Ligand SMILES: *[C@@H]1O[C@H](CO)[C@@H](O)[C@H](O)[C@H]1NC(C)=O
């Protein structure tokens with residue numbers, strides 16, 4: 001009996017220790033794991049930023065929480081990184097794939113820096129992203145179609161980079177919440193896809209200073225939420241598909257189509273169906289006719 005007591009006691013201790021580990025240690029290590037995953041993602045970014053003083057001093061690995069690092073914001077509930085804003089911090093380097101592990105990220109702003117290279121496809125895992133600005137950097141490569149899997153996106157700015165290729169159809173079919181799309185000053189080519197009308201929440205569309213060609217799809221005027229439409233400085237041709245019979249684009253305030261190869265005769269009822277139009281820029285094209293006085 002003495003020996004059996006001797007063996008059951010440590011067994012009970014073991015069971016208790018196991019339960020304790022299971023209940024306390026493993027659960028805390030799983031929440032540790034999430035914020036520590038975010039930490040490794042940011043450390044990987046810091047390691048790829050070149051000649052930098054700001055992150056090198058501020059993103060101190062001895063600091064207790066990454067939530068106090070400059071540009072980093074966490075939510076109080078999950079203690080995960082929800083925004084990363086490094087706008088105009090003079091940073092250069094490439095982006096590590098680890099950024100795709102910031103699974104609670106809702107807002108990413110790396111604008112006005114000198115980041116370069118390709119965007120890692122792992123960013124397509126950031127399904128909570130609502131806002132991305134990578135404007136005014138030196139990113140290059142094809143314009144990524146995988147942005148189409150970020151179905152919560154409201155704001156996307158890739159202005160002022162070296163992106164090339166066509167505007168991906170996957171965006172048009174999936175980004176129904178997108179309100180702002182800024183793709184100016186890249187080297188985008190091909191036509192503006194007719195299915196752009198499926199960006200049914202779009203308010204601001206800026207495609208200035210690319211190499212877009214073909215005609216302007218009439219479906220663009222079917223986006224009823226559209227407020228500003230900037231297509232200047234491309235190689236767009238054909239006539240302007242103002243459709244006086246549809247009242248769809250009744251929110252439009254600004255239309256800028258300057259410096260293209262647009263041709264044809266301006267209709268005399270140009271402003272019909274555009275009651276809010278304040279600004280119309282059509283110069284440096286092959287257009288004929290006159291801009292009616294009324295309505296502007
Ligand atoms: C990093 O910057 C933030 C925000 O400016 C500041 O509150 C924090 O004290 C800085 N941390 C270090 C270690 O410099």
Ligand SMILES: *[C@@H]1O[C@H](CO)[C@@H](O)[C@H](O)[C@H]1NC(C)=O
Pocket residue numbers: 051089090
């Ligand atoms: C940006 O970096 C360059 C070169 O490293 C430096 O000359 C310049 O002063 C920096 N600008 C700012 C605003 O920190």
Ligand SMILES: *[C@@H]1O[C@H](CO)[C@@H](O)[C@H](O)[C@H]1NC(C)=O
Pocket residue numbers: 037040041097098099100101122
């Ligand atoms: C995060 O992402 C990188 C690269 O995509 C991967 O190698 C790594 O294992 C991921 N997980 C963690 C916990 O850092």
Ligand SMILES: *[C@@H]1O[C@H](CO)[C@@H](O)[C@H](O)[C@H]1NC(C)=O
Pocket residue numbers: 088112136160
């Ligand atoms: C950001 O970059 C754009 C384009 O180079 C420039 O016009 C703007 O002034 C910059 N903004 C800041 C705050 O640096």
Ligand SMILES: *[C@@H]1O[C@H](CO)[C@@H](O)[C@H](O)[C@H]1NC(C)=O
Pocket residue numbers: 145146147148149151170171173174
């Ligand atoms: C559209 O979104 C769904 C759901 O997130 C995704 O499975 C699909 O791959 C996306 N399609 C494209 C073309 O990106």
Ligand SMILES: *[C@@H]1O[C@H](CO)[C@@H](O)[C@H](O)[C@H]1NC(C)=O
Pocket residue numbers: 173194195196197198219
């Ligand atoms: C997108 O628009 C085209 C017409 O331009 C339409 O035929 C197609 O069904 C639309 N797709 C989705 C997913 O709404």
Ligand SMILES: *[C@@H]1O[C@H](CO)[C@@H](O)[C@H](O)[C@H]1NC(C)=O
Pocket residue numbers: 197218219222246248
């Ligand atoms: C625009 O919308 C109208 C009305 O819904 C529809 O009849 C027309 O086919 C659409 N035009 C294009 C080019 O999709």
